[in-house]
Amino acid sequence: MAKGASISGFPEWLPSERVVEQRVIDTLRKVFELNGFIGIETRAVETGASLLKKGETSKEIYLLSRLQEVGHESDTPIEERLGLHFDLTVPLSRYVVEHSGALAFPFKRWQIQKVWRGERPQEGRFREFVQADIDVIGAGDLPDHYEVELPLVMVSALEELRAYGLPKATVHANNRKLSEGFYRGLGLTDVEGVLREIDKLDKIGADEVARLLTETCGATEAQARACLELAELTASDGAELAAKFDALCEAHGIVKDSEAYTLARQGLDTLAMIVDEAAAIRPGSVIADLKIARGLDYYTGSVYETFLDGAASLGSICSGGRYDNLASQGNRKYPGVGLSIGLSRLVSYMLHTAGAHANRVSPAAVLVAVWNEEDRPAANRIANQLRARGIATDVAPTAAKLGKQIKYADKLGIPYVWFPATAAEGAEGAEPAGDEVKNIVTGEQVAADCTSWEPDTVVAQQTVEI
Amino acid sequence: MAKGASISGFPEWLPSERVVEQRVIDTLRKVFELNGFIGIETRAVETGASLLKKGETSKEIYLLSRLQEVGHESDTPIEERLGLHFDLTVPLSRYVVEHSGALAFPFKRWQIQKVWRGERPQEGRFREFVQADIDVIGAGDLPDHYEVELPLVMVSALEELRAYGLPKATVHANNRKLSEGFYRGLGLTDVEGVLREIDKLDKIGADEVARLLTETCGATEAQARACLELAELTASDGAELAAKFDALCEAHGIVKDSEAYTLARQGLDTLAMIVDEAAAIRPGSVIADLKIARGLDYYTGSVYETFLDGAASLGSICSGGRYDNLASQGNRKYPGVGLSIGLSRLVSYMLHTAGAHANRVSPAAVLVAVWNEEDRPAANRIANQLRARGIATDVAPTAAKLGKQIKYADKLGIPYVWFPATAAEGAEGAEPAGDEVKNIVTGEQVAADCTSWEPDTVVAQQTVEI
Structure with a gap:
């Protein structure tokens, strides 16, 4: 309590x-x-x-x-x-x-x-x-x-x-x-x-x-x-x-x-x-x-x-x-x-x-990163695509340094962080050519398309453990 | 209200x-x-x-x-x-x-x-x-x-x-x-x-x-x-x-x-x-x-x-x-x-x-009929088999005449009535050799095994209509 x-x-x-x-x-x-x-x-x-x-x-x-x-x-x-x-x-x-x-x-x-x-x-x-x-x-x-x-x-x-x-x-x-x-x-x-x-x-x-x-x-x-x-x-x-x-x-x-x-x-x-x-x-x-x-x-x-x-x-x-x-x-x-x-x-x-x-606090399986505030609408579009396919998704609260965004996901237990392709030049971290998604627990990072990517069903689930 | x-x-x-x-x-x-x-x-x-x-x-x-x-x-x-x-x-x-x-x-x-x-x-x-x-x-x-x-x-x-x-x-x-x-x-x-x-x-x-x-x-x-x-x-x-x-x-x-x-x-x-x-x-x-x-x-x-x-x-x-x-x-x-x-x-x-x-009041998709009170444990076993497979099931409240049991299902909107094989001689209605299940809306009745039968997914669903 x-x-x-x-x-x-x-x-x-x-x-x-x-x-x-x-x-x-x-x-x-x-x-x-x-x-x-x-x-x-x-x-x-x-x-x-x-x-x-x-x-x-x-x-x-x-x-x-x-x-x-x-x-x-x-x-x-x-x-x-x-x-x-x-x-x-x-x-x-x-x-x-x-x-x-x-x-x-x-x-x-x-x-x-x-x-x-x-x-x-x-x-x-x-x-x-x-x-x-x-x-x-x-x-x-x-x-x-x-x-x-x-x-x-x-x-x-x-x-x-x-x-x-x-x-x-x-x-x-x-x-x-x-x-x-x-x-x-x-x-x-x-x-x-x-x-x-x-x-x-x-x-x-x-x-x-x-x-x-x-x-x-x-x-x-x-x-x-x-x-x-x-x-x-x-x-x-x-x-x-x-x-x-x-x-x-x-x-x-x-x-x-x-x-x-x-x-x-x-x-x-x-x-x-x-x-x-x-x-x-x-x-x-x-x-x-x-x-x-x-x-x-x-x-x-x-x-x-x-x-x-x-x-x-x-x-x-x-x-x-x-x-x-x-x-x-x-x-x-x-x-x-x-x-x-x-x-x-x-x-x-x-x-x-x-x-x-709970295995995590947030129902979201994915956090979409935001490189710059100007990119937020693009991040929202990715998030909405994933949601339309039943994948609970959050979007980073601010275009902070990537490490801070990943920390936010980690604090909420969100297992995947999505990196939109529109990485601005000055952004820290990876600058992928297309979208990529990273499992922040295993560190595995792969190219991904928000209209077809599927998370690991076990990882994606918010559940109760003992 | x-x-x-x-x-x-x-x-x-x-x-x-x-x-x-x-x-x-x-x-x-x-x-x-x-x-x-x-x-x-x-x-x-x-x-x-x-x-x-x-x-x-x-x-x-x-x-x-x-x-x-x-x-x-x-x-x-x-x-x-x-x-x-x-x-x-x-x-x-x-x-x-x-x-x-x-x-x-x-x-x-x-x-x-x-x-x-x-x-x-x-x-x-x-x-x-x-x-x-x-x-x-x-x-x-x-x-x-x-x-x-x-x-x-x-x-x-x-x-x-x-x-x-x-x-x-x-x-x-x-x-x-x-x-x-x-x-x-x-x-x-x-x-x-x-x-x-x-x-x-x-x-x-x-x-x-x-x-x-x-x-x-x-x-x-x-x-x-x-x-x-x-x-x-x-x-x-x-x-x-x-x-x-x-x-x-x-x-x-x-x-x-x-x-x-x-x-x-x-x-x-x-x-x-x-x-x-x-x-x-x-x-x-x-x-x-x-x-x-x-x-x-x-x-x-x-x-x-x-x-x-x-x-x-x-x-x-x-x-x-x-x-x-x-x-x-x-x-x-x-x-x-x-x-x-x-x-x-x-x-x-x-x-x-x-x-x-609501398309029906009861969440149950199936009502298991009871021929005689002595058969109730068998009816419960069938119901539990169906439930274990995720099919919401009710059992008739009494071993009343079959018409009355069907009427109970109808009042609750339960679409399927299950007839256990153990039909006693005196029972009204069909006396199937094995279990049978009837869609009381269409009248269709088929032989069924409670370990494998699947209801029509649309019919089985409790939902909201307009």
């Missing part, structure tokens, strides 16, 4: 870093579209009423006021004020309801946009960042198979980013129904409370979670221990998952013909389908991990978090799940399933830990 | 409209990068102090407050509060100064981002919209030739958009030095005042401007008339421009050895260079039009506005100019020249007046 960015929490990339972010965005978009997702962009603002619906993050909203309203902000109730969106899920829900008549369902959409969190500034927390989301929204109902397919789309997107230094990603999946069925089978009723405490497991440890479960969720020591046992369960195929889960149920007296077990089994079957399908396509890409709870209480089925090999401290870089009740219009519900990548944090990791970097 | 967008001034595109906007953005980016411009993105917020520096639009700022600060907003002086940027020029100036050590100068950058104006809601005014900017910033100085080249980059970008229905664009250029020299030659001293009134010419007419010039800028009737005569001057080549201008000076007694004429001549020479160079590359793309004043008082040299043939009511769709004093650090100035496209308004025009539309 650009050093000394003057407002804490609002990261800003230097041009060479932006090349990496742009490459990540382009790559995700390509994968999303290959999978048939439709791109949308929603406005940056929602009403306070819409933003405050969702519990957890309601404290982290930026509200807007027009300059003229300063001092009178409180005349308008918060619900009617405008605020910046803090994620892309709330706006999607609103968009789908608002434009339902114009959409084909199930509506598969991708969206890559900035979001804002009005947090107290603190080390390492972004208050402005980019999210990259995919969701599928059904009208009335939504088949479960999307709970299998969406994490796999994210897996293949993250797989593409490994070329730019991203470590292997593993999706950890769970299912709310499975957890709820198990907790109810144990006799616990505050399901959301239990999920909320379990979600803290990685942060505060098992002992502390056990204490909280007994203190705030009415669990006995034994119930708390059982919840923790469930949270420890992981499996990489459906059969293993079912066997381990059934053993746990038996150990804690949850019988198979109970309502609770039936509910849990429903979740388990979806989860088993996810890991088995994932294993068939990309072994090791998705595992069942029953401690995944996700704090947000709007999830109703599958939940996902994604971790990078060797980067546990980064936390989940791609999270989401199934939500059945986020959007509705009259009696009609719009259930959905989606995942969201915290893109800015990911790019930050790629840049600063994985060592991803 | 999506009908019934629920917050006035915050436009939001339907998916098919977003395809057009995305295509416009992609096209501009391509042209900017072909010309060696470097892409950056700045944070959406600046400090109040930074936003309030510039006169004209200071009244149209959205300030932010964290939810917790509601009721105490006024505890923080406006200068220290955060506000959303209202253009991309102020953020660029701040970015260049902040990161000057890490940039190569002259710094050529493109930037396509949303901006916000905290205006009173009114018909047809956007409060959130996308701008597409190019600027060149020098450290200390900046050669004049960029004043020639930047409008030509915009011309070639707008030219590319004609494939999507944009009418021919003409840049109207003027030069502040020319105007100032002329006004001073007439004996007028309130140069900024005169420019501000002249800028209203198209809106309120010559008589009203003449009245304002005499009432607010201390002009005599004759001086006001002379200013209006200058504003009526247009020329499509440098020689014509110089001849007309000199005739006007002679008529109003501005002599060639005066300081005022020397200043005007400096502006005239740059302007002549712009129109002549433009005429050599793209005849008719840039004309000298001396009524172009641009309200913003930070311009110090060339100023540009751009109009579309047959769309005068749209006003200028791409404006900008040279500014020498917007950014500085200690004694060092960062002069710049840049132009900005009001992209949202442009896209709105292309969609609703020029008839630009």
